[in-house]
Amino acid sequence: MTVTTLLYRDPTAPVEARVGDLLARMTLREKAGQLNQRMYGWDAYRRTPTGGFELTEALLAETERFAGLGALYGLLRADAWSGVDHTTGSGAEDGAELAHLVQRHVVERSRLGIPALFVEEVPHGHMALDGTVLPVNLAVGATWDPGLYERAAAHAAAELRARGGHVALVSALDIARDPRWGRTEECFGEDPYLAARLTEALVRGMQGEQEPGGLFAPDKAPVVLKHFAGQGATVGGRNSAESELGPRELHEIHLPAARAGVRAGAAAVMAAYNEVDGMPCSGNRALLTGLLRERWGFEGLVMADGLAVDRLARITGDTVSAGALALRAGVDLSLWDEGFTRLEEAVARRLVSEEDLDRAVARVLRLKFRLGLFEQPYGPCPFPDPAAGRELSTALARAAVTLLHDDQGVLPLTAASSVAVLGPHADTVAHQLGDYTAPQRPGTGTSVLDALRRTGMDIRHTRGCALTGADLSGIPAAITEAAAADLAVLVLGGSSARTPDTEFDANGAARTAVSEMTCGEGADLAGLRLGAAQHTLLDAVIATGTPTVVVLVQGRPHAVPEAAERAAALLTAWYPGPWGGEAIADVLLGRAEPVGRLPVSVPRSAGHLPVHYNHKDTEYGGYVDDSAEPLFGFGHGLSYTRFAYGPPRLSGRTVEVDITNTGQRRGRTVAQLYLRRLVTPVWPRTLELRGFRAVDLEPGECRTVAFVLGPEQLAQVGTDLEMAVLPGTVEIRVAESARRALTAVPVGLRVDQSFTAPDETPL
Amino acid sequence: MTVTTLLYRDPTAPVEARVGDLLARMTLREKAGQLNQRMYGWDAYRRTPTGGFELTEALLAETERFAGLGALYGLLRADAWSGVDHTTGSGAEDGAELAHLVQRHVVERSRLGIPALFVEEVPHGHMALDGTVLPVNLAVGATWDPGLYERAAAHAAAELRARGGHVALVSALDIARDPRWGRTEECFGEDPYLAARLTEALVRGMQGEQEPGGLFAPDKAPVVLKHFAGQGATVGGRNSAESELGPRELHEIHLPAARAGVRAGAAAVMAAYNEVDGMPCSGNRALLTGLLRERWGFEGLVMADGLAVDRLARITGDTVSAGALALRAGVDLSLWDEGFTRLEEAVARRLVSEEDLDRAVARVLRLKFRLGLFEQPYGPCPFPDPAAGRELSTALARAAVTLLHDDQGVLPLTAASSVAVLGPHADTVAHQLGDYTAPQRPGTGTSVLDALRRTGMDIRHTRGCALTGADLSGIPAAITEAAAADLAVLVLGGSSARTPDTEFDANGAARTAVSEMTCGEGADLAGLRLGAAQHTLLDAVIATGTPTVVVLVQGRPHAVPEAAERAAALLTAWYPGPWGGEAIADVLLGRAEPVGRLPVSVPRSAGHLPVHYNHKDTEYGGYVDDSAEPLFGFGHGLSYTRFAYGPPRLSGRTVEVDITNTGQRRGRTVAQLYLRRLVTPVWPRTLELRGFRAVDLEPGECRTVAFVLGPEQLAQVGTDLEMAVLPGTVEIRVAESARRALTAVPVGLRVDQSFTAPDETPL
The missing domain is CATH 2.60.40.10 (Immunoglobulins)
Incomplete structure (x- = not known):
């Protein structure tokens, strides 16, 4: 009798053969386990008194329950919602160690030695402690530079893999059609073509070149493209509400980025919360199977959005049937739901067949084989050079800064000898970062004030007001500084910074925006206005007569028509990331040319939404009380030359x-x-x-x-x-x-x- | 050889046989002529110096061109757009004479003696001089009283027929989904079920009971239901812009009223301007033929909206092919277009077949036979009792007045001895009427002030401000009157009154709102606010401390949350028609109970649109800066009892x-x-x-x-x-x-x- 390696363990065997072999050995319970990622990753471990990590009872129970573990979400996530920070979470130096610890446990508890997928948030860089934060997607859209973004995406994937993570969740497919939506910052813009090119760049950058269905390089990460489909079209800009859009609008506007991503080889897509034609995407077989798999030939994985499967119980009556509906529709991997944990029961109730399960399990296993996890379950690649990450992030930020108007020719700021740098965004890095961001180490990043001070110019500064609220007590000081300066740089905007007092839904969306959060997931804005005091500050600074350059740092186009009308110059930097202040200063000073172009139209008010350049060609004369045209249109952005x-x-x-x-x-x-x-x-x-x-x-x-x-x-x-x-x-x-x-x-x-x-x- | 009547002239022959016989005798040119209503009716005649009417060269040329005349639009129309008034147009006493004159000419110039259809606007009463103006549809929606509306519709039809008109154009199918749309006033509300019941009432009232395809009684009028389909869902509330809505939204919300109208036997529908799934309704075969005729079995006429056929040239390249596209899609009768005048050319170019034409011509002829026009081309019924019309109009207005809140129990106004009646809507009838309305004879109608003065109460009055603009000069006087009174009744709102200085598009939609027009066709409102001075007036009157009852007279729900928060009581009367002031006073005084219920949700602002009670059941916590819930919801309306x-x-x-x-x-x-x-x-x-x-x-x-x-x-x-x-x-x-x-x-x-x-x- 010769010692033979089991086929699925043979790295020289074709992936399909390995998948088939392994599947045939699995129990129904083990199969169901592969389709679940029920836990929050940060509940899987805790710090020991000596500074190491230990596994929690919760993880032990979870691997016991599923006879292994299909996937684990957010092991490395750190933010206000997870409550993970530098004292409790893993950083650049020990992330791999943590992942190793968890993975070893999973493999050892799995009868067949099946490793877990570690799925992480990478919307604009890896959202973990010490992860390099990139500008948000809307800023990436403003660069119109897929090549640069591809390099940045590659860096983010390498960081993820170096930390032991495997799979990157990245927003790319949502099209920004209503700026009231707090997740507008996660969109590449309003245009399907631009979004498609950037989605391709994302997939190429993160996944690298590999054969279809082939192995991923150790520094590359399979991407889950979020969200499929039409989430940018929910009514009223309301997060995860219904969409009324028809199939034509879906195909013309909302699907091209997904189609491009699938063609580029994206490993997975995430089914969106919203419904399309009467059925939430997670239960929508026409979408997930009819269109995505049968018409487009997609062979990858479909993951549901967090708790989206259980939401289907609203129309099926219970979570078991909800899980069955989602699986039959085409969902392979659930996120946090109960429904998928009870798939054995669904089989018993004949709501799904074991063949349905097998198809989904095969897709999960296929990804694990393609990642080489059976060969190298713990093997991270080296952590890439942080300086390279910072450089890429800053380059994207610089390319995103968009000069909207400069009527008086005050830019670049070569002539001004004394500059008042004002506004609630002038001296903060935290609010430049966008949603999902992990706590930053002190000293990371550059504010506009920091960067301008470094020039040696005569800089005066006061904040003037907070981002939100109507406290005007700081405005007199701002008036004084503005009046005393040759020129004012007024940095206004919004914020997606989650703070410990933010309340969250079970899926991590912000529930109420206390603190200064007015943007991000769950923070939709009906009026599109800045905080009330910011408008007063703007009026007051401009009224001093000092030429004023307004810079908007924001995750959506706010409606600030008064800045367009009365400021000497106006720029938007979106959320430019930690080094955004440097990028903004570079452009203000002419050290960099303004090359950003609007990826979304900028509305005059919430009342005349929607504004897109690519509306249907109908004659419309405008509203009685407003124009129907945007304040600044898609593709707009000035240069310092002509x-x-x-x-x-x-x-x-x-x-x-x-x-x-x-x-x-x-x-x-x-x-x-x-x-x-x-x-x-x-x-x-x-x-x-x-x-x-x-x-x-x-x-x-x-x-x-x-x-x-x-x-x-x-x-x-x-x-x-x-x-x-x-x-x-x-x-x-x-x-x-x-x-x-x-x-x-x-x-x-x-x-x-x-x-x-x-x-x-x-x- | 015996003298035989031609079959199509035999009133005892079945309609279908008559249609077939006549069609077989017609030339291609005569057929094409039947499908056109190219002229504005008011261009067909002029007053003679002696006070009679004579036909214009334009009419003679038109009948010559078409070897007859298919239909004539707006012979009796009088408004600011047509420029017809009491000095130039026909009134109750001589409308029939005018119609007779034109019809005789048409019949005599037609080789086969085919009379014309006179098609008239009857959106809320017959929009002709001396026509009884009813409250607009939105007010009708507020009555929730199909029986009452049916009687009023019957009266309007009788007036139309008494004046020699035949066919009534009536908005009924548009569902109010975005109050920014100026035509919201023409909708029965936001709800498909309520709209369906009122559409049935309209069809029954105007057409009466007749056998399917049978003859209309002489005081009954075939209805053209406007607009098919989805026009209430155009983006941004923009008139005739595109709609992004999907088939489910179309079927669930926008089609039920049409379906009910078709089932009730509506003689015709009008294809809407907007597109559905990439094709304007007038060129949309899936809609006009696939759904309407083949699935629903509709056998009536499809008319295109004004110039909608020619608009198709945008995608076909010329108006001949545009006409062909519309005809093939299912349009039978054009309105003002060039495209349909060149159908002979379309046949020659093989863009349509003569069979396509025949089908459409048969539908036009069928309606003429059903109206008995071949037997009684000139025969009007007697003009119905104007007092009955006034009574029905007032009853509808009374039933529409909706009490939104009465926190302080100031209503009914039994206790107040001195009342200040204020606001730009307090003493005007013209702005109570809604769009399309003909000039009224002096003394017609009752303002709120008129009606309250008649009670003998101590009434003080000043206007305070105009409906539009920011002129605050009248506000001090209003403050004085309010402060001196026990109670203030502040009548605010919007207006759809077209004045001679309004500019119009070729289809009669208002192009720019000069004067005080902020509502109606072509007058969309981005911000949903009243004129700026009205808000100042509201603040000022409430600040006097005198309990203030705010009455809104409006064609859409304006966003006036301050009235909801701070007025003692708040009512909306929509556009209640000429006797609306009486109806409002009746309710204020408790002579009538407030029985109106909201047919639309009232938004807090334009920023949180859409607000409908019947949104999909998704969890949504609200915006950061506003609630997603309406200020007042669908179906709401208080009583003086509980x-x-x-x-x-x-x-x-x-x-x-x-x-x-x-x-x-x-x-x-x-x-x-x-x-x-x-x-x-x-x-x-x-x-x-x-x-x-x-x-x-x-x-x-x-x-x-x-x-x-x-x-x-x-x-x-x-x-x-x-x-x-x-x-x-x-x-x-x-x-x-x-x-x-x-x-x-x-x-x-x-x-x-x-x-x-x-x-x-x-x-």
Whole structure:
């Protein structure tokens, strides 16, 4: 009798063979266990008095209950909700040790030695202690720079794996259609094309190049793309409320990023809370199976959002049937629900078949094999250079800073000898970070004040007011400082900083915003206004007559039309991350050019929502009391120089445009290619972004930018909801923003089937 | 050879035979002519110096061009847009004469003697000089009284026919989902069930009882139900903009009124401007043919909205192909378009077949035969008693007045000896009327001030401010009057009054709101606020300390939370029509009980839209800066007495509730039956109205109200979008409002197939 390795343990065997072999050996209970990640990861361990970690009874009970553990959520998470901080959680130096400890326990308690997946939040960097915080997605959207984002995403994945984490949860698919939504900061913007390109960059950066279904490199992490689908369209910007959107809107606006992510090889998607056509995504078979798997050919994992499966009990009557509904719909892995813990009962009640379970279990196991967990359950890669992370984060922040107007030419701040740096965002790093962020070590990051002080300029500072509330007591001091300065830099905005007094729902969404939190998950804002005192401060500082540069640090476009009308200059930096102050100062001082472009339209008020550049092409004259046009439109962003765009030339399938830097400084323009459909089988949008290219030009320099028109550019959602290149006529416009494109000289194109080559399938 | 009557001229022949016979005799040009109503009716005639009418060259050219005339729009219309007034238009005494003159010309110029259809606006009464103006639909919705509305609709139809008009254009199908929309006033409210019952009442009232496809009585008018479909859901409340709504939302919310109207026998529907799933309704074959004709079996006429066919040229390239697209989609009769005037060319270009034309022509001819126009082309019925019209209009207005709060018990106004009647709506009839209204003869109608003065009370009055603008110069006088009175009645609101300086689009929608127009077609309001000075006036009057009753006269729910918070009492009367002031006074004085109930939710601000009681049942904690709940919810309305509702009892298919008047006055409660679905195949709304019944009770009296649960109550839109009674469990709640229903004691019901009897098909 020879000693044989079990097939599933043979690293040379094909993944599918290993999955099949292992599955065949598993009990029903073990299978059900693989589909659960019920625990909060931070409940799995505690610090010992000597500074190490020990496992909790909760973890022991959990592995006992499931005869192993499918996945563990948030082992490394640290934030106000989890309550984990530097005294209780694991940092860069001991995260891997913690993960090792837990994993060893899981493997040892599993009869078949199946390791757990450690699933972590990585919305803008790994949200763990010592994780490098990146600017939020909305800021990433403002960079229009997928290449830079890809490198940053790769860094975040390497940090995650170095800490023993495996799978990255990343918002990418939500499209920002209503800025009232507190999670607008997690969106790449309002445009499906821009979001699709950034989603691809995310997947490439985090997962790296691997064969379809192949192994992940040790510093790469499978991505769970959040959220599938349509969550950006919930009514009223209300978090996880219903969406009324129709299939066309879904396909045209909300699905392209998901489609791109799936094509790029995303390992997993997360089913969203919201419903689509009468069924929450987690119970929506048409969406998760009909569209995602059968039509798109997705072979990865579908995870439900936290407690989303149990919510289905509202219409099924109990959590067992809720779990069955979700599994049948296409959910493989649950998050915190009871429903999936009772799948054995669902099989017994014949609500699901064991084959249904097997399909889902196979997808979980497949991911574990692809991660090499059976070979290297504990094997982290080395922690990547933190300096590189900081550099990438700062570069993204710098690229995101967007100059909205500079009517008086006060920027860059070369002439001012005395500057008053004012406002509740002037001297804080905590509020620059965005939601989900872990506690930062003291001294991490740079505020605007820090960065400007370092220049040696004559800087005066007072805060003026808090982010929220109507306390005006600090305003007189701000007036004094502003009046005494040559120029005021007024840094206003919102905050997604969770503090220990924030109350949370069971899924970690903020329940009430005490403290200064007005944005982030669960913090939706009906009025889109800043805190009341901030508006008073703005009025008061401008009234001093000192030219005032307003900088907005925010997770959504707030409605501050008075700043657009009366400030000397206006910038938005979104949430730029820890080193955002440095990035903002770089742009203010002209050490960096302002290259950010709006990924969302900026509304005048909450009353005229929605504002998107890519609305349908209907005639609308405006409201009696307001314009229907945004204050600043999609794609807008000024430079310190100017550019002239020549008329587009069409040659075969290539559009060329000559762009000249007509100003006195080096600068970057982001050439944006828009389609305007003329003859078409469905009612068109006014414009559709279908290409963009950043161009750096010296003063007087002219370059020709070329775009090739392929299916990615020309395809549309037909009457059958299939994406295809349909016969018709279109205009191509290349311009610096959507609004400019409306009046740009077009070049016409008659589209026919020849635009779909046999080897190209659109989008 | 015997003299034979041509078959189509034989009144004893079946309509279908007559249609077929006539159609067979027509040329292509004559057929195309029947599908057009290109002219504005007021361009067809002019006054002669002697006070009679003569036909214009425009009409002669039009009948020449079409070898007859299919239909003529607005022959009797008079308003600021048409420019017709009492000096130029026809009134009660000579309308029939004008219609006769035009019709005789049309019949004589038509080779086959085909009379024209005279199509008129009857949104709330016949919008012609001397037509009885009824309260707008939103006020009708507030009455919850289909019986009363049916009688008023019958009166309007009789007036129309007496004036020589034939076909009534009536808004009924638009559901008020966004109060920013200026046409909210034309909606019966936010609820599909309430709108469906009122639409049935409209059709019964105007068309009377006739056999399916049978003849209309001489005082009855075929109704064109406007607008099909989904126009209430255009984004941002923007008039005729796109709608993003999905098929489920369409079927659950926007189609039930249309379905009910079609079942009630409506002769026609008007295709709406907005698009549904990527195609404007006028070009939407899935909607006009697939759903309306093939699934619902509608055999009537489909008219396009004004210029809606030509708008399709945006995607077809020219108006000929636009006309062809509309005809193929299912439009029979165009309004003002060029596209349909060139249908002969469309046939020549093979864009449509002559069979396509024939189908549409047959529908136009069928309606003419059903109206008896070939027998009585000129024969009007006698003009109905204007006093009866006034009585019906006032009764509707009275029933619409809704008491929203009365915290201090100041109403009815029995105790006040001195009353200050203030506000820009206190002494005007013109602004009580709503959009589309014809110029009124001097002395028509009653303002609130008029009606209160007639009581002999000590009345002080000053206007305080205008409806729009920020002129505060009148406010000191208002403060003086308020301070000197025991009680102030402050009448505020909006206006849809078109004035000669209003600018119009080609389809009659108001383009810019100069003057005081802030509501009506084309007058959308982003902020939902009253004119700025009105808010100042409100603050100032309340600050006097004199108890203040605020009455809102409006075509939409404005956001005036300060009135809800600080006024002693608050009422809304919507646009109550000419005698609205009397109706309001009746309620204020207790001569009539307040019986109105909200047909729409009243928002706190534009920022937290949408607010509907029948949103999906998702958990939502509210915005950081506002509640997501309306200020006042659907179905709400107080009485001067109080009612106690007992728990519901279910016996077989009957739900019974005991209701007791526990107060000191006679009063009326509107018992509202709501469904709350528990186990259900699609995600449910929080509540669904499925029955209502007004109950008059003496003090101390108790009555049992019974509702029978049938398919109309229990059916839902299934996963296949078909309306059906599906197995599940539901709760039945009976309460005074939707908000009360949330906490009312329910009775549970297990629904199975037995609830669909063979002879009952749901909705």
